[in-house]
Every structure is written in structure tokens, then in C-alpha cells.
Amino acid sequence: MSTYEVEHGTTDPSRPSQNSRPRRPDLSTFFTALSDISPDEARSRPHAVPVPRDISGAHMLLAEAFQTIARDSDSDSNVLTEMIQTLLTAADTPPKDVEGVTEEFCDVLDRVPRSALKPDQTCPICSNVFLDDQYPLVVRLPCHPTHLFDMECVRPWLRLRGTCPLDRRDFAKEEREKAEARKKKPVEDDEEEWDGMYA
Secondary structure (H helix, E strand, O other): OOHHHHHHOOOOOOOOOOOOOOOOOOOHHHHHHHHHHOOOOOOOOOOOOOOHHHHHHHHHHHHHHHHHHHHHOOOOOHHHHHHHHHHHHHHHOOOOOOOOOOHHHHHOOEEEOHHHOOOOOEOOOOOOEHHHOOOOOEEEOOOOOOOEEEHHHHHHHHHHOOEOOOOOOEHHHHHHHHHHHHHHOOOOOOOOOOOOOOO
């Protein structure tokens, strides 16, 4: 500890304490890469079609971040192992486009209040106990009431792949189908038709 910390009885928040769990890896590079290839973002190249190399790179970046989580985690998560394998496979044979959900989908996910969390509940991805975090941001996926995740863990997966990590329900496909249905639905005019005559 520094002299200031000793004198004032504080700790340096940038330095993890001995019994705290490691923070998740920084995903800013991943999200920057994703914004360049996602169709719903304000891209630096708005009319350019993403090349397979860029999509493959985004998969590799997320796989590396998840490998860091797996290395730093106390438990062996089968979910995380499967996610890493899926990302590496997709990096080898990248899809034509990003298959993930929109940012709006992530924004409206059901937030679970701290008071509703049990002391033994953990994130299936990072294996951290939700209540170990002073301000947990836990979300519930719409596929099942027990599918709870740390938002920081599940958001990059949802944005890139668009599926639930546990049951593989394809939220991105559902979003695309809803958007197509809205396009095909005729626009109804709420106003009455007037024949031009006034009373």
C-alpha cells in the first residue's frame, strides 16, 4: 500500500484486493471490431459488406476473452468451453454476416434486482457468484426464467452469435423474423377517409 492509503485508511480501487476475483477482460477492441461489421451500427464504412476476415477476427477476439475468463475462473464451466469451441469453429469458417442481436435487444433484457438473487447463484459463463459483485448487473434471457447471466458476460455473445448460451434459442433469428413481418404488414391508416366535403 502507498503512504496515502495507509494514512487515510483507504485502498487503491485500481488494484484488486487479495481475496477479490479478477475482473473480466477488456472487450473494447471486440466491440470496436463488431461495430465495423454490424449492420445496425453506424459503421465507419456504411455501405461496405463485411469481409470474412473481419467476421473471423471478431470471433477470435471474443474466443480469446472467454479463454481468459476460463483460465482465471475457479470452476470448469462446460458452457464456457462450448462457447469458446463455437467461436473458434466460426472463426475458421466465418458466416457471411454477423448473426447477433441488436443493441436494443440487450438494452431491454429483464434486469434481475439484487434482492431477488440467491447467495449461491452464479453466472454460467464466468462462474462468479452474482452477489460477490457490489452492484451486480444480472439479466434474464427470455427463453427461460432460470437463464440468468452477468450482462458483461452474455452481451458480447448475444451481439455476435444471437443465441442463448444454455439452450441455443436463436434470438437474432426471431428478431429478423419479426422485422420481416413488420415490413410485410400493410400500413394501416388510422385517419378516416374524407371525401373532401366539409359540414
